[in-house]
Amino acid sequence: xxxxxxxxxxxxxxxxxxxxxxxxxxxxxxxxxxxxxxxxxxxxxxxxxxxxxxxxxxxxxxxxxxxxxxxxxxxxxxxxxxxxxxxxxxxxxxxxxxxxxxxxxxxxxxxxxxxxxxxxxxxxxxxxx
Numbered sequence: 001x002x003x004x005x006x007x008x009x010x011x012x013x014x015x016x017x018x019x020x021x022x023x024x025x026x027x028x029x030x031x032x033x034x035x036x037x038x039x040x041x042x043x044x045x046x047x048x049x050x051x052x053x054x055x056x057x058x059x060x061x062x063x064x065x066x067x068x069x070x071x072x073x074x075x076x077x078x079x080x081x082x083x084x085x086x087x088x089x090x091x092x093x094x095x096x097x098x099x100x101x102x103x104x105x106x107x108x109x110x111x112x113x114x115x116x117x118x119x120x121x122x123x124x125x126x127x128x129x
Contacts, residue, residue, distance in 0.1 A: 001027040002117025006073050006081040009109060009120065013085070014066045022054035030112065034122040038089075038105060060100070063091035069104075079113040086128065104128035
């Protein structure tokens with residue numbers, strides 16, 4: 001699933017998150033993309049990203065909801081861009097099943113223009129300080 005423009009990442013990321021669709025989330029990435037998740041998990045490549053995210057959707061993020069906040073898109077020329085997207089996550093679950101409250105998080109992603117559209121080549125989804 002490529003994007004028409006880098007700014008489309010936030011809405012697409014939130015939509016596949018809401019659907020708990022790990023394969024669709026991984027499809028936002030280049031085939032050899034890199035991802036570091038909120039849990040600190042790291043994955044290289046679409047298949048590994050889908051596996052990591054699927055396990056998180058079954059665990060800590062089983063009930064998590066994302067609300068998009070402010071976005072900043074920094075073009076790095078015609079074929080690359082950095083997207084900084086703030087989210088608020090609620091419905092997080094501790095390992096014992098208790099509610100973990102809500103947190104602010106930032107998705108920092110580097111995207112590249114491909115013949116198919118824009119794809120994430122590397123991203124970190126980290127808690128906001």
